[in-house]
Amino acid sequence: MKSIVIHAARDLRIEDQPVEQPGPGQVQIRLAVGGICGSDLHYYNHGGFGAVRLREPMVLGHEVSGHVTALGAGVSGLQVGQLVAISPSRPCHDCKYCREAMFNQCLNMRFYGSAMPFPHIQGAFREVLVADASQCAIAEGLTPGEAAMAEPLAVCLHATRRAGPLLGKSVLVTGCGPIGVLCILAARRAGADFIVATDLGDFTLGMARKAGADLTINMATHADLLAGYGRDKGTFDVLFECSGAASALIGAIPVMRPGGTILQLGLGGDMTLPVQAITAKELSLRGSFRFHEEFHTGISLMRKGLIDVKPFITQTFALDQAVAAFETASDRSRAMKAQIAFS
Amino acid sequence: MKSIVIHAARDLRIEDQPVEQPGPGQVQIRLAVGGICGSDLHYYNHGGFGAVRLREPMVLGHEVSGHVTALGAGVSGLQVGQLVAISPSRPCHDCKYCREAMFNQCLNMRFYGSAMPFPHIQGAFREVLVADASQCAIAEGLTPGEAAMAEPLAVCLHATRRAGPLLGKSVLVTGCGPIGVLCILAARRAGADFIVATDLGDFTLGMARKAGADLTINMATHADLLAGYGRDKGTFDVLFECSGAASALIGAIPVMRPGGTILQLGLGGDMTLPVQAITAKELSLRGSFRFHEEFHTGISLMRKGLIDVKPFITQTFALDQAVAAFETASDRSRAMKAQIAFS
């Protein structure tokens, strides 16, 4: 079977690997669709990010769906032929954080397609995948492409939960890539009333409007529109910072309402922040990292039609066009979520 | 101008009263629509409820919308001709609870159409109403009937906020009158995933399905269906108890998930509760009473199309048919929200 392997920046290869059989509690899955995530792009374009660097070849990918082809011993609740979304999160269930149900902080996490730790954790972009049954969420009624969106959607649902009740709140979203757009969907689903989204490009801002933003602001040309929300100490109850850019976070602080909450999802480097203003306005800057049970929540909300991610899957490539897929996904002026069809 | 005055149980009269002029900070409104609430029905059918009893004639009504006809001195932000929803909540802004922003606990509350305290607080079912500008929410884009739903919707939004984050949660609603149905809408808007509603009649349960309940259970005939959700200590994260019936609350306790939250909106009398089960499951039983800023939140969500109350306005009567309106509203087998058109 074929898999998509990154060897170094710009060195992406399709390679043959042996097909695995499912052990007890596991299932074998014929992959249907894999979405390309920002971290995949970092490996592809730069060989890593921050201190996380490729040191050996690694199968990429962690946003995947597929059809069950075989069940290992003792698996119940899944059937051969079913479409499933596969969670890339594999906590150890035994460390002190797992025992406190803080699974996303597991000391021994084995998250698909991560160059940290070493040896790297191999990813899920392979034609045949063996996974634990507990990683699988039944996705029947969804397209394989939607099912493969469960992972980034879970990231955004996790952040939305960490934001506290959003019913009737005013929300700002900075950075309208896939995470920003899915945060708009999640915030609206959670009852946000007024949603403003900012970015630097018209394509992504158009997507933000399609996701339901009440107003979008191109900060390259209309930053003053945002500044207007700073009257009387600010407007927004909640910020979802999805860009990882210091300028986005810094620019948002004057328009946050005193006591407001900032969810930091974007992974950037160090940022020089106006801590005095954060202090005086009593803002809360909260990190939000990955997810856990929100993976199943997202599948359920999509299956009921309560969240619709289809408009944000902008391109689908065949497996042998993987390099073209990564090139397209890297271009934020025309790709929101690019996916690869494995079968 | 005419007003709707209750003199005693079953003694409802349409009476003439003088038109008032708006003072500073006030507006004069030509009433458009008034919705009949459960408490109005208690006065009409029984002369009160619990210790709250009619002792003198009282204008009924507190769910109202209308068009601005005159502005008092110093009023800005409103214009003659605008449709507004008028909040019946008039806290003193000076007592210790108001100073802590707990306005719904105001020691000197003057809520429209309340027989407690004495002299009674006169209500809003009158052709011309003078109100404080701060009570008015601009409702343009809504029908007058929708605007008059802002008050019961606010009650339900308040309870929904008190429930904590609902995104992806399982919710039970007991009692599918207007409050129950609006709680379904509010819970879904706040991101609830699985919603079950119970009642004793098919008409209200049909309305609950229209509001988006995933499942409705007629407890008169299918109580066993609810009981099935009690496996493994229960299913529901949140209960909105909207019936005021002890049997509904008691029947829900076995199907609540440990640590779950019960919002009590229904106003009943004393209830004999299984406190030991509440303790052992660590449930939280929280009262939810009226609202404050949620009045404006509801108007905003309706104006954006994020909550649609129109299907639940089942009858509209002319002012001179007020008695028929009250009779119909009292019949839960055919009326969800009955309203009176004042102009």
Added chain:
Amino acid sequence: MKSIVIHAARDLRIEDQPVEQPGPGQVQIRLAVGGICGSDLHYYNHGGFGAVRLREPMVLGHEVSGHVTALGAGVSGLQVGQLVAISPSRPCHDCKYCREAMFNQCLNMRFYGSAMPFPHIQGAFREVLVADASQCAIAEGLTPGEAAMAEPLAVCLHATRRAGPLLGKSVLVTGCGPIGVLCILAARRAGADFIVATDLGDFTLGMARKAGADLTINMATHADLLAGYGRDKGTFDVLFECSGAASALIGAIPVMRPGGTILQLGLGGDMTLPVQAITAKELSLRGSFRFHEEFHTGISLMRKGLIDVKPFITQTFALDQAVAAFETASDRSRAMKAQIAFS
């Protein structure tokens, strides 16, 4: 070795049982002290409580300390000779609640000395006890009697945490048995400012004052003193209801501040409650049941001198005086916490 076995109401026997050896991950403990809890007294005086009834002989006891006498394979962090407090809570770590870290709701809980489920879970009043190492908290620096207070203290710390921040808050405690008195200590430790305690007897109220209550009220003679706190809708932010008596809970509702929180620890039967008042004041009635990590928290706070339980250990009996111990413990006019010395 001897153990204390209840056969039926008023039929308490000291019986010989074989000494067990510790398996892997376990420790053998020579019991030092066991405290008599209210549930032990229910078995002794009434053969059970509510639906929980003795159906076969059962070793009583779950408030115990002792000295480590042997270590099973793989145990680290404990040494022979150390004084430990032993938690009676033994969740399965595998059910859905355990996996969410809701250990006190474990579907397969094996809590020492519980007649529910059947076969009963045998208790810890035995000269030699084999326990999991993870149940043991090192108690060096404490007396064995203090260490045996870790369990009821944990119950109260758990409730205190569920009460939310108490710093500067006004607290009412109803029922001044051991749980009530330890709630006073815990609430003060958590920063409560004004603490009032009520009961029906002078002995327990004296203990409440010793625990730091600012004011105690004998409800048998001075109920009007409590009623005075009902002015302007009430005074207390938090109630710890430790009596299990409906009259205590009902009497507290008028003196609770709107929005206040009631922690229900007392286990009574059904109670007829003024749900309308709970609703209108937006009170929260929260069950609090057992504990988990608070067991270690209590040991740590006692070892640092931040909580002092010694004044509340009012009697210590030799093992062969167990019946006298249970008789004395049943007399709330002279016993707060009666303990049995096993060695």
Added chain:
Amino acid sequence: MKSIVIHAARDLRIEDQPVEQPGPGQVQIRLAVGGICGSDLHYYNHGGFGAVRLREPMVLGHEVSGHVTALGAGVSGLQVGQLVAISPSRPCHDCKYCREAMFNQCLNMRFYGSAMPFPHIQGAFREVLVADASQCAIAEGLTPGEAAMAEPLAVCLHATRRAGPLLGKSVLVTGCGPIGVLCILAARRAGADFIVATDLGDFTLGMARKAGADLTINMATHADLLAGYGRDKGTFDVLFECSGAASALIGAIPVMRPGGTILQLGLGGDMTLPVQAITAKELSLRGSFRFHEEFHTGISLMRKGLIDVKPFITQTFALDQAVAAFETASDRSRAMKAQIAFS
């Protein structure tokens, strides 16, 4: 009467001003004691801080106590001769934040001794002060020096409340000036179990130990001791950052437990922060600014002996030694809280 007026950096003068009479709702107070705060020192040493600069002479001081000498019309609850602590916080009670009870975010705040806004808000270091009765907390039973500590104590109680429940938690305090030391007292009062404090000087660390820190670390010489708490992703549930130094905050991030909370009290300039680590550990960085009702809470806790600030009042100067007082207060190697006796 004399007052202490800052004209420019290092230009502090004692000047005569006319005595004022109390208007309706006001009281006249003969000042007893005034404590010198860090912001007073910034004006004295540097003429301001950040963008806040002296532009005209300003009476300093906002930590004050005194004896009531006259009551204005309509004042009840205070008597001539009583010792009171006077809160420097004077919100307008009319802006949108005041109406939401977010008084510390008042748009028209008139906080004593603030160069922002302009004209500056004059301070309270004057022999005779006229204040609103609502600013006064009866401090009988306290020394005037303790009463003057109510203001910085309130700052720390406010931050402690914002930290959420502390019972049994592990707390780190960075920066052991008066705010750091009072945070130690407040955190312990709120039930913190393990408290570590860091600073760069032995004098302040000694004070931290006196306040109850379990361990103090001199970061100039023993930074490795702190780093040891970074094992397994960290130890501390809560950080009170009281230094305003970026190095303190940055150094604390690796020793914070995932999901932990950082209260930022120290007012520094911009800080370059490891936002990626904050995100991945899901830390919450919360500003904490001033206080409101915690002023009265602190007085109450001190009067009951639940918090003892006396050991931290290290020097008291006569009014005519004000310059010496400011010089001493500026020396963190020998002054914790320096106060001035006005009478």
